[in-house]
Amino acid sequence: MPSRYGPPIDVQLRQLTKVAVMYHEQGVRQAQIADALGLSQAKVSRLLKRAAQLGVVRTTVSIAPGLHTELEGELERAFGLAEAVIVDVEDDADEAEQIAAIGGAGAAYLETGFTGADRVGIASWSQTLLATVDRMRPAVNPTVSEVVQLLGGIGVPEVQTQAQRLASELARMLGGQAYYVQAPGVVADRGTRDSLLREPGLQAVMERWRELTAAVVGIGSIDPSDLLAESGNAFEAADRETLLADGAVGDICHRVFRLDGSAIEGDVDARTISIPIDDFRRIPRRIGIAGGERKIGPVRGALAGDG
Structure with missing residues (x-):
């Protein structure tokens, strides 16, 4: 009862x-x-x-608008990433607006991303990286010891300063010393490249590549950005045709890869002055900053080849 x-x-x-x-x-x-x-x-x-x-107590995280923590977590698990950051843009945003939004998020990430003892590599000729560095605030205390160019930064004088500014401004924002690659990104033939690589100044920078603890790079498409095209360091039309025929979808520091992440070696690679792919993959932290519809293939290829 x-x-x-x-x-x-x-x-x-x-x-x-x-x-x-x-x-x-x-x-x-x-x-x-x-x-x-x-x-x-x-x-x-x-x-x-x-x-x-x-279940008397349940934890609920209220995610603010514009944050995509769950989707970022899915990307991290799918590709084995230490961290992913997804950026909101308006549906009708043009490429310049997309780059500005990505640059703002990249700046916030880099401002808090280093330890003080980091040696950081930085790519050249990237509009997205320029947008990132331009939006950074100077660190109160140094967060890196040095910033090293990863790709030849000599080009057409009118735009060459942009490549150098990437390294110099990132070094200034983070409190480190900047080191430059005093050579073009791509030269006419293998002999010219080999001769330049024997220069003591370039040899010293190459030694620093092997000591880097982090790298900050753009992820390029085979069709160059305006900045790269104006610099004189873009692939020639004939080279682009050859690369596309070999399955190229993108590049990092002019090291070209396919959608499955495999590197494309050959004549163009042999004329490139930038960090070798094996040295790049040995860097403990590799930070890629890119976005937009034009970069879908390049980003997928970069993720597939990371490791």
Whole structure:
């Protein structure tokens, strides 16, 4: 026969609920809860843990508009990334507006992303990286020791300063010393490249490539950006045709790859003055900053070849 007073009260459930309300809703510290209820602090801790196990306490994260933590987590798991950052843009945003949004997010990430002892490589001839560096604020204390160009930064004088500014401004923002690759990104033939690589100044920069702890790069498409085209360092039309016929979708520091991430070696690669792909892959942290519909294939290829 049912009790006229209703079901019996679960004493422990009542106790752990009271403890949970005091701790999570009223902000009472565990030691104060223990004193108020005549319990040990260890008992209070166990009750709080049990409350979570029973579902009395549930944790809910309220994600602010414009943040995509769950989607970022899916990307991280799918591609083995340490961290992914997704940026919101308007549906009708043009490429310049997309680059500005990506640059703002990249700047915020780089401002807090280094330890003070990091040696950071930086690519050249990237409009997205320029947008990133232009939006950074100077660090109060140095967060890197040096910033090293990864790709030849000599080009048409009118735009050459942009490539140098990438390294110099990033170094200034993060409090490090800048080092430059005093050579073009692509030269006419293998002999010219080999001769330049024997120069003592370039040899010193190449040694620094092997000591980098992080790299910041754009992810390029085979069709060059305006900045790269104006610099004189873009692939020639005949070279682009050859690369496309070999399955090229993008490049990092002029090292070209296919959609499956495999590197394309050959004449163009042999005329390129930039960090070798094996040295790049040995860098512990490789930060790619890119976006937009034109970069879907290049980003997929870069993710497939990362490792």
